[in-house]
Amino acid sequence: MSKKNNMDINIGLAEMLKGGVIMDVTNSDQAKVAEESGAVAVMALERIPSDIRRDGGISRMSDPEMIIDIQNSVSIPVMAKCRIGHFVEAQILESIKVDFIDESEVLTPADEHNHIYKESFKVPFVCGARNLGEALRRIGEGASLIRTKGEAGSGNIIEAVRHMRTIINDINLLSNLDDHQLMAESKNMGAPFDLVKLVSTTKKLPVPNFSAGGIATPADAALMMQLGAESVFVGSGIFKSEDPINRAKAVVEATTYFNDPDKLANVSTGIKDAMSGIDMSEIPKEKMLQNRGW
Amino acid sequence: MHGEALKMLNIDHCYVKYPKDLYSCSALIIPGGESSSFSKLISKNNLLDCLKDFAEKKPVFGTCAGLIILSKINTPLVKGLGILDIDIERNGWGTQINSFKHNIFLPDQCNSKFNAVFIRAPRITNINDNNIKILSSLNGEPVLIQKKKCLGATFHPELTSNLTIHKYFIEMIDEKIIRKS
Numbered sequence: 001m002s003k004k005n006n007m008d009i010n011i012g013l014a015e016m017l018k019g020g021v022i023m024d025v026t027n028s029d030q031a032k033v034a035e036e037s038g039a040v041a042v043m044a045l046e047r048i049p050s051d052i053r054r055d056g057g058i059s060r061m062s063d064p065e066m067i068i069d070i071q072n073s074v075s076i077p078v079m080a081k082c083r084i085g086h087f088v089e090a091q092i093l094e095s096i097k098v099d100f101i102d103e104s105e106v107l108t109p110a111d112e113h114n115h116i117y118k119e120s121f122k123v124p125f126v127c128g129a130r131n132l133g134e135a136l137r138r139i140g141e142g143a144s145l146i147r148t149k150g151e152a153g154s155g156n157i158i159e160a161v162r163h164m165r166t167i168i169n170d171i172n173l174l175s176n177l178d179d180h181q182l183m184a185e186s187k188n189m190g191a192p193f194d195l196v197k198l199v200s201t202t203k204k205l206p207v208p209n210f211s212a213g214g215i216a217t218p219a220d221a222a223l224m225m226q227l228g229a230e231s232v233f234v235g236s237g238i239f240k241s242e243d244p245i246n247r248a249k250a251v252v253e254a255t256t257y258f259n260d261p262d263k264l265a266n267v268s269t270g271i272k273d274a275m276s277g278i279d280m281s282e283i284p285k286e287k288m289l290q291n292r293g294w
Numbered sequence: 295m296h297g298e299a300l301k302m303l304n305i306d307h308c309y310v311k312y313p314k315d316l317y318s319c320s321a322l323i324i325p326g327g328e329s330s331s332f333s334k335l336i337s338k339n340n341l342l343d344c345l346k347d348f349a350e351k352k353p354v355f356g357t358c359a360g361l362i363i364l365s366k367i368n369t370p371l372v373k374g375l376g377i378l379d380i381d382i383e384r385n386g387w388g389t390q391i392n393s394f395k396h397n398i399f400l401p402d403q404c405n406s407k408f409n410a411v412f413i414r415a416p417r418i419t420n421i422n423d424n425n426i427k428i429l430s431s432l433n434g435e436p437v438l439i440q441k442k443k444c445l446g447a448t449f450h451p452e453l454t455s456n457l458t459i460h461k462y463f464i465e466m467i468d469e470k471i472i473r474k475s
Contacts, residue, residue, distance in 0.1 A: 008453065009394070097389040
């Protein structure tokens with residue numbers, strides 16, 4: 001069966017993850033902590049983004065053994081990352097039946113021009129985006145879920161905010177254009193015309209839109225939700241902090257009660273230090289993960 | 295997504311996050327998602343007793359993970375409300391790649407087919423209460439069940455445009471109760 005027949009089932013799974021937190025984990029113990037804390041899914045990866053950033057080198061799809069170990073230890077969906085354009089890594093991840101594949105800029109890209117043609121897979125894909133054009137290109141290739149990229153492993157929320165605001169602004173702009181202007185705008189943003197047309201009428205992405213890349217505190221998670229994210233991915237923010245279990249629980253509650261300042265004050269109280277974080281001026285442009293992807 | 299189905303039926307709705315949210319509701323839908331995550335938030339935010347209390351008096355509909363929450367399940371990760379005495383297996387069909395759509399038959403509701411979407415769906419392995427009616431089955435396994443004003447589906451009726459099951463649920467609401475969000 002081709003992915004096309006499965007698109008509504010796959011977007012359906014993305015719908016079920018709304019309002020929740022997806023946590024990066026590197027082993028089954030961390031996966032269990034995530035599940036017990038109330039995560040709606042885990043992302044299995046060998047090194048969390050802040051370590052990838054520190055260690056350098058080429059980062060690739062994780063060893064299937066480690067992913068299978070995590071699948072066997074939790075009941076919630078298990079996602080895993082493949083490199084941009086590396087469709088064989090995606091085939092392997094589909095073969096071991098992960099619930100979602102993240103074609104991710106956090107890993108070293110395998111193709112500098114092409115992303116994976118995701119419609120040829122049955123398993124759903126999530127992809128990162130910095131703006132509406134990028135989001136619609138990925139959806140055009142068959143992604144069932146978009147996450148704004150932010151800057152993974154930075155512990156700095158500024159890029160996640162920038163990307164979420166950009167996508168929302170782009171959608172607003174599109175909905176104000178008349179039909180005669182849509183083709184030019186489609187060309188301008190490099191996005192498929194039918195999807196540009198669709199978004200101009202529905203005023204939203206045709207798949208859920210989550211946030212990722214830099215969320216370190218319960219307040220960060222709630223900020224992204226108030227800005228319009230439908231769920232959050234937390235990578236280094238949990239297991240690079242001093243007290244992962246309590247931070248994980250607090251981020252889950254903050255994501256559910258994102259509109260309740262009293263609750264947010266309460267869950268933000270008494271958790272030990274967050275990961276330290278990096279200012280954007282300290283990351284040279286060529287080291288920015290968000291610029292991977294085309 | 296349930297909200298959109300209710301909107302099509304001209305029914306006001308709100309999201310329940312606090313016990314006080316239930317006071318203004320005539321009926322409750324517990325949606326899909328991850329039952330382990332729901333269970334954590336329900337117990338942490340003092341919703342368990344008031345949800346049980348609500349379900350004894352008013353119509354409740356659990357879909358997928360929502361049905362798991364209505365059951366008597368009691369594991370370290372998920373504690374159900376105990377409204378429906380059924381044995382239920384989480385992710386009974388496997389991972390997302392085993393998710394599927396299948397036509398089911400709704401004899402009493404419309405005498406017609408319903409395209410049901412099963413996403414990492416649970417399986418009802420046993421029904422331990424004679425008062426639970428099976429409204430629809432798939433290959434001999436119950437997928438839509440009812441006990442008085444409590445309705446449970448292992449699939450996602452909100453992901454199809456067919457509103458039959460939502461209409462059936464709304465009809466359970468006592469007409470004397472004013473509907474408001």
